[in-house]
Amino acid sequence: MRGVPVPAPRRVPRRSVPCRSVLLCGVLALVSSCGWGTDDGGGGTPPGAPTGVTAEAGSATSVHVMWNAVDGAETYEVYRGATRVEEVPAAGRMVDVTRLRPSTTHVFTVRARDADGRLGPRSAEVRVTTPAAEAADRSAPARPPGAHGRVAGSRAVQLTWSAATDDRGVVSYDVCQGDTKIHSVDGTRRAAVVTGLRPGTRYVFTVRARDAAGNVSPASAAVRLTTPGADDGRATAPTGLRAAARRADGAYYIDLDWVPPHTDGVVTAYEIHLDGNRATSLVYGGDAPRDRAEYSFYAGQEAGVTHRVRVRAKLPDGTWGGFSAERTVTTGGEP
Template sequence: MKKTFAWLGTGALGAGLLIGTSSAHAAAPVLLSQNKSTTASSEGGSGYAAKYAVDGDTSTRWASVRDSDPQWIYVDLGATAQISEVKLVWDASCATAYRVQTSGDHSTWTDVYSTTSGDGGTDDLTGLKASGRYVRVYGTKRCRNTSSYGYSLQELQVYGSTGGGDTQAPTTPGNVHSTGVTSDSVTLAWDASTDDVGVAAYDIYNDGNKISEAAGTATSKTITGLTPKTQYRLTVFARDAAGNVSPSSTSVTVTTAATDDTQPPTAPANLRSTGVTSGSVSLAWDASTDNVGVTGYDVYSGGTAIVTGVKTTSTTINGLAANTSYTFTVKAKDAGNNVSDASNAVTVKTGSSSGGGVPSTITTVSSGWTIPWGMSWLPDGSALITERDSFKVFKLTQSGTKTQVGTVPNAMTTDGEGGLLGIAVSPNWSSDHYVYIMHTASEGNRIVRMTYDGSSLSGYKILVQGIKKNRYHNGGRLKFGPDGYLYATTGEAQTPDLAQDKTSLNGKILRMTTDGKPAPGNPFGTLVYSYGHRNPQGITWDPQGRLWEAEFGNSNYDEVNLIEPGKNYGWPTCEGKCSTAGMTNPKVQWPVAQASPSDITYADGALYVAALRGQRLWRIPVDGTTTGTPAAYYVNTYGRLRTVETIPGKNALWLSTTNCDNNGNQADGSDKVFRIDLK
């Protein structure tokens, strides 16, 4: 039996009154859900996978496990949509009580329909006025309420449109402040945002990583699970059901309190090496004691923890450089974040490697920098380098002579990661004298063209606008590819849905002509070359013209991706490798503490990736499309590493730091540019 329901109104949560009607809806909207990615709470076997609910075939079906409530299934429409109809074709194992919900992030859900009197057949919910990227059916009571049955849907069909809907973001949350601090929690409060439709949720970030969220009706949130005696820099963003995200609130810096336990563990004793290879060192030590209890051990090198939270008294440190000496110590911690004195130090030299093209010597080219960011080579072997927060552009010669050549107009910071970012010298600079620059401006991020005549910058032409900005996740790398076109990386501006929205310029790699127009052969006929990116800040090409990219993850994995036109690289559905259909997995992934990668370059058979939080330079051997085992150089030696570029015609690299930013906390002028020779 087919039952058609018409939408009559909305309530406070976006739900409405639905009544039965025998009349069909007047217009036929577009089917958005067929063969899209699906996720379910469970599957009753391989023949009952979630994907069968959106395959357009009523002879197949999704079925949950038996005798378990609640159960759910959702479909990812791929972009925020305006939803006007949801059609459910139930199998005999239907739902008596269920809700249809929408979400912009598959985390916070808004009810658009609910019933406690479902009886199977076809439920055709028409006249809906909902928006979201994800649509979920959430069953709480089964029609066949015995241990032999679960829930079963033959088809979940979502109809609507993906254009012309709600595009207005909420206003910025105001007056963010802390109202309470404990050893493991912080309570934040704020003034409510407003929105033309309604605020669905508030997202709370520590620097650029989301750590909590609150309901759209809330104006406070207690964030739990924090570490005692630790500083957090917290911001709040408002989000509506369509996935539009407000600008960042002001940042609030809060330090969690100490626990009543102030006694640190004893120092680990008898630290020793138990094994060495060309790329790893195994360590062991005698256990510490504590008045309450040791919760873990951190391994240090160069004064910074490189492995944290070890639960036993041994560990193996991988990804080390061959034929290199490392000095290690270990400290114990307890639940109060009390840290022991360091163990004895042990120095270990890794074994030799048969491979070539590895870093040998490193020397300082230039010092006195403050957050150098973009770097691009001139024909004479010198480079143009941008400073993110001063908006200045400098020329740096191979001998270390540094000269300011101009300041980029209209650039501004975001008090986070925005500012003056990438720079790319025209491949035809000798004749056109053009340089291309990406920077944050009042309305968003821009790609512009200026003229550099060999001594100073002049002119200013906007090529691309409409790239949204936020405090963090602005991307920003610019480089010319071997095909002569200009490539740019853009972040999703702390609005995850934008990464999957192919009509948005955010969360993408863009490819364009020198006039800022879509390059011929782009997969969608727009500037977009690939999508599903969170915050990419590095791109490079190998000698065969393959494009490689480095990308920040949120809290789990950072990535190196092999980029192909039109491919979807997963964010926010995937962070690191996953098995979701239609998503392209990274070639390399790391825990975020080991990388937070910015720039990437290719040299002598390997990719080199500069790591910020990881404070190391990663070398990744490449053989065609296959990557080898990454090895880390200069771990915690030079601080936060931002940009790495191969010197044209040399078997050598330039590497720059950004220790003067908010996370490095060093004084202005503390950053450097190094030269690394490869052997």
């Protein structure tokens, strides 16, 4: 998924905010909110209200909002008061709300919207006060020292670190998995619990300190942890793989199609293996397939050659999932 008690573990989503970026560039749509049911896309039951909503001031002008997943949610809408300020894909469940006023108490709620456009009820309200602005502060905090961690079962880790120094004070700490910001905690805290991990998987975490002006420290020393247990990959493997050879323009091609794995978010990248070796990678843009993916690649000019193919997905948390079942296909023999 410190000098003060560690809070109870909660689900911490990943792959939401690039750690190299100071703030998340979300969809900033200042649109008046509607009552529950106003945006209902028709019959059926809308998604429930998000639970576990938290808000932490990240700087004098930003707040980090997080929440738990809602079954059937396609997107989440984040509101400041009555105004919708962010829209987040289902895989996100966290966002940095920016352009806020310093020294101000802000009230946030979150709503889930399903694939049919039905908008669920608001979550419970959470309140957070942004600190005062620091004029002309261009000095970033020092890197947090003493970062270390331990596994807490096959799907969670606990991270701790020591206080970073800053000439005007640390407001928050960003927790990163690889290059991705996955969590933010108040500057008085020195620990975080990251959950929702995969068994038998190696992870790398770092921590960065942030001051009221939004200056971000260099990353702490990397904390490398491997969750115990084994992951046979079946839960994250593409299914229904089909392979067929065809001839076109004097050469043979292998056409593949498969069902993307059911993950907490959209899969946008795949790796295709041919005869036991990686043959190519496939990366989709914003319109990654959800029902069935397709891909075709060159297989040479010789007929009667038998190939073995299999596919695996790059999961939303940045790790590779399990391989699909292997399929055998032979070039030639077309009518």
